[in-house]
Amino acid sequence: MAEVTDQPKKHARVILVGCGRQANRAIYPCVAAASDLFEVLATCDLVESLAQATARRVGAPRVYTDVNQAIEECQPDGAFVIGPPGMQEKVAAQVLEHGMPVFTEKPSAPTVAGARKLRDLARARSTWGQTGFMKRFNDAYRAARACLDRPEFGKPLFLEKHFYATNPTRQAGQSDEDLLWLLLIMQGTHAFDVARFFLGDIDRISAQARFGRDGTCAMSAQVSFTSGAMGTVQVNNLGGNGNARYLVDVMGDGRAHVRVDDMRRVTYHGSRWNPTPTSDSYQQGYFMDVHPLARRLWTLGHYGEVIAFGQAVVSGRDPEPPVPTLDDNLAALQACRAAWLSCFDGSKAIAPSTVEN
Numbered sequence: 001m002a003e004v005t006d007q008p009k010k011h012a013r014v015i016l017v018g019c020g021r022q023a024n025r026a027i028y029p030c031v032a033a034a035s036d037l038f039e040v041l042a043t044c045d046l047v048e049s050l051a052q053a054t055a056r057r058v059g060a061p062r063v064y065t066d067v068n069q070a071i072e073e074c075q076p077d078g079a080f081v082i083g084p085p086g087m088q089e090k091v092a093a094q095v096l097e098h099g100m101p102v103f104t105e106k107p108s109a110p111t112v113a114g115a116r117k118l119r120d121l122a123r124a125r126s127t128w129g130q131t132g133f134m135k136r137f138n139d140a141y142r143a144a145r146a147c148l149d150r151p152e153f154g155k156p157l158f159l160e161k162h163f164y165a166t167n168p169t170r171q172a173g174q175s176d177e178d179l180l181w182l183l184l185i186m187q188g189t190h191a192f193d194v195a196r197f198f199l200g201d202i203d204r205i206s207a208q209a210r211f212g213r214d215g216t217c218a219m220s221a222q223v224s225f226t227s228g229a230m231g232t233v234q235v236n237n238l239g240g241n242g243n244a245r246y247l248v249d250v251m252g253d254g255r256a257h258v259r260v261d262d263m264r265r266v267t268y269h270g271s272r273w274n275p276t277p278t279s280d281s282y283q284q285g286y287f288m289d290v291h292p293l294a295r296r297l298w299t300l301g302h303y304g305e306v307i308a309f310g311q312a313v314v315s316g317r318d319p320e321p322p323v324p325t326l327d328d329n330l331a332a333l334q335a336c337r338a339a340w341l342s343c344f345d346g347s348k349a350i351a352p353s354t355v356e357n
């Protein structure tokens with residue numbers, strides 16, 4: 001009788017760089033939970049006590065304060081780099097220089113030029129990077145995106161994306177220009193990436209902004225897509241404390257309409273497709289709510305994005321769409337910059353692909 005042996009499973013051997021708030025709140029708990037996929041070789045932070053605390057949490061055997069030393073001594077297959085965008089641009093470049101994949105939070109860099117530099121460096125070193133646009137892995141957004149492929153949906157023509165954030169608000173002495181740019185890179189990148197996730201590349205953006213009391217700020221953008229669809233992207237910091245809102249509507253010329261409220265509730269009105277023929281003829285919808293036992297990190301998308309990174313690292317191949325790459329990071333920052341330029345130039349229509357810096 002042939003002996004049955006378990007094939008040894010291949011792990012993604014990773015280091016965790018940056019042991020601050022978001023890393024420990026959202027990303028590293030998912031890495032630690034997927035112990036059949038990841039082997040964490042080490043943690044690294046400029047502040048050694050933070051690296052040690054994270055190492056204890058995730059069970060990492062080694063601790064570093066210098067990323068190059070961590071890479072040279074551990075020889076990982078890939079790295080998570082989590083921190084503010086400026087830190088990510090600098091440290092992700094160090095990882096890419098070694099020819100290995102990197103996962104960063106969003107955005108991977110604070111400027112269009114920085115995003116392009118990372119994208120080009122990855123190409124030059126024949127490797128890749130993933131940006132933490134976790135909404136692409138959110139259960140509700142994925143279910144909604146699948147509705148667009150249904151036969152009755154028709155051609156998607158219209159999108160509305162609203163992100164009513166609670167921060168960032170104006171810091172002491174900060175100009176309107178700097179406040180709006182911070183709002184756009186920290187929150188607007190998510191909104192424009194969601195728009196691209198649903199309807200593809202953005203052709204032109206025309207935007208305006210308003211500034212209110214207590215550091216408040218709002219941006220409203222008219223967007224046209226290369227597919228021919230149009231829509232609006234609204235980003236502001238007017239959400240009440242603890243009450244950020246995330247709304248998406250997409251409508252097709254088959255008179256279908258999919259809506260996602262707050263990344264958790266999907267409503268689909270499928271025009272000729274009617275799941276409940278006896279219901280009110282004006283409200284023939286399909287609803288999907290998150291199961292009450294679903295864990296927040298899982299349903300928001302953090303777990304899915306972490307797993308996608310680990311699987312691509314193990315496979316040795318570039319990740320497949322819709323995994324957000326450094327090209328998607330660049331496109332999101334270009335969209336933000338086009339909106340920002342438009343706000344301070346009479347709502348002029350600007351093509352994001354032409355934005356250099």
Ligand SMILES: NC(=O)c1ccc[n+]([C@@H]2O[C@H](COP(=O)([O-])OP(=O)(O)OC[C@H]3O[C@@H](n4cnc5c(N)ncnc54)[C@H](O)[C@@H]3O)[C@@H](O)[C@H]2O)c1
Nearest residue numbers: 018019020021022023044045046047083084085087105106
């Ligand atoms: N996807 C989401 O929904 C979401 C939500 C919140 C925040 N974020 C993102 O998370 C990031 C914010 O991170 P944070 O506030 O947790 O950061 P943080 O400042 O708390 O932590 C960053 C850590 O990196 C360390 N560090 C700095 N330079 C380093 C270097 N060269 N080598 C090693 N370590 C270094 C610092 O010592 C610090 O401990 C931002 O990019 C933000 O956009 C994403």
